[in-house]
Amino acid sequence: MKSIPPIRLAARGAVLTLVSALVVLSHAGAMAQCAPPDTSDAIASSQSVFVGRVLDTDESGRVARVEVLSIWKGRDLADRVEVRGANSADSALEATDRRFDVGASYLFIPENGREPFLATSCSATQRYSNPPNLIPVTYQDAAGATAGRAPLDVSAVSPADEEAETASSILPLLGMIGLIAIASVAISWSRSQRPERLPETIAQPEPKPKKPRRLKRRNFFKDTAGAERATKRTIRRHSRGLRKYRRKQNRQVAVARKANGSTDTS
Numbered sequence: 001m002k003s004i005p006p007i008r009l010a011a012r013g014a015v016l017t018l019v020s021a022l023v024v025l026s027h028a029g030a031m032a033q034c035a036p037p038d039t040s041d042a043i044a045s046s047q048s049v050f051v052g053r054v055l056d057t058d059e060s061g062r063v064a065r066v067e068v069l070s071i072w073k074g075r076d077l078a079d080r081v082e083v084r085g086a087n088s089a090d091s092a093l094e095a096t097d098r099r100f101d102v103g104a105s106y107l108f109i110p111e112n113g114r115e116p117f118l119a120t121s122c123s124a125t126q127r128y129s130n131p132p133n134l135i136p137v138t139y140q141d142a143a144g145a146t147a148g149r150a151p152l153d154v155s156a157v158s159p160a161d162e163e164a165e166t167a168s169s170i171l172p173l174l175g176m177i178g179l180i181a182i183a184s185v186a187i188s189w190s191r192s193q194r195p196e197r198l199p200e201t202i203a204q205p206e207p208k209p210k211k212p213r214r215l216k217r218r219n220f221f222k223d224t225a226g227a228e229r230a231t232k233r234t235i236r237r238h239s240r241g242l243r244k245y246r247r248k249q250n251r252q253v254a255v256a257r258k259a260n261g262s263t264d265t266s
Contacts, residue, residue: 034096034122042124043142047113048074051132051148053105061099062086070132070148074113079151082116083108096120
C-alpha cells in the first residue's frame with residue numbers, strides 16, 4: 001500500500017478543521033440572527049400566549065401535541081393544540097428549530113396566532129415551572145390580565161350546542177335577508193299605488209274658420225239668372241258684382257216698358 005506523505009496529511013487535516021470551523025460559525029451566526037426577544041415585549045406583541053404541557057412529540061421532537069393549561073392572552077383555545085418548533089417539519093434539522101420534551105411545561109409565545117402554532121428558537125417560548133394560572137407581575141401589563149383562564153373543553157360540547165351555535169350565527173343573516181325582502185315588497189307596492197302618467201299631448205292650434213265663398217265675376221250672371229228678390233238681397237250682401245247685375249236688370253225693365261209705351265220707370 002502506497003503511503004501518503006506527511007505534508008498531504010497535514011493539508012487534509014487543515015482543510016477538515018477549516019470546514020468544521022465554518023460549520024460551527026454558520027450555526028452560531030444563525031443562532032445570533034434569531035436571538036429570542038424580551039419576554040415582556042414578545043407577550044405584548046403576540047396574538048396568543050398560553051401555558052401548556054407537552055403530551056407527545058413527533059418529527060424528532062419538533063412537533064408537539066400540547067395540553068393547554070392556562071390562556072394568558074388571545075382568543076379561547078381548545079384543550080389540545082399542536083405546536084411546531086420548525087418552519088417545515090419535513091425539512092432537515094436547522095439551527096433555528098426547537099425540540100420539545102414530553103411531560104415538560106412551556107410558556108408558549110408563538111410567532112403566529114392560529115393553530116398549528118409556530119414556536120421556533122427565534123420566539124420567546126420557554127420552559128415554565130410556576131402555577132399556570134398565575135401571571136407574574138412583570139408580565140401582567142404586557143398580557144393585559146392578572147390570571148389565566150381555562151381552555152375550552154371540546155369534549156363537553158354537545159351536538160345540540162353546536163347546532164344552537166350554528167343557528168345563532170345564521171340568525172343575523174336570515175334577519176338581514178328578511179329585511180331586504182320586506183323593503184323590496186314595500187317599494188313595489190308604493191310604485192303600484194302611483195297614478196299612471198298620461199302621455200303628454202302637444203296642443204294643436206285651432207283651425208282657422210274658412211271664409212265664405214264669394215261668387216266669381218265670370219259666374220255671377222249664371223248663378224243669379226232668374227233669382228228671386230230675397231235671393232238677390234242675399235247676393236247683394238255677399239257679391240261685389242251686384243250693382244252691375246242691378247243695372248242690367250233695370251235696363252231690361254226699361255226697354256220692356258218702352259216697348260209697351262209706358263213712361264213710368266219707377
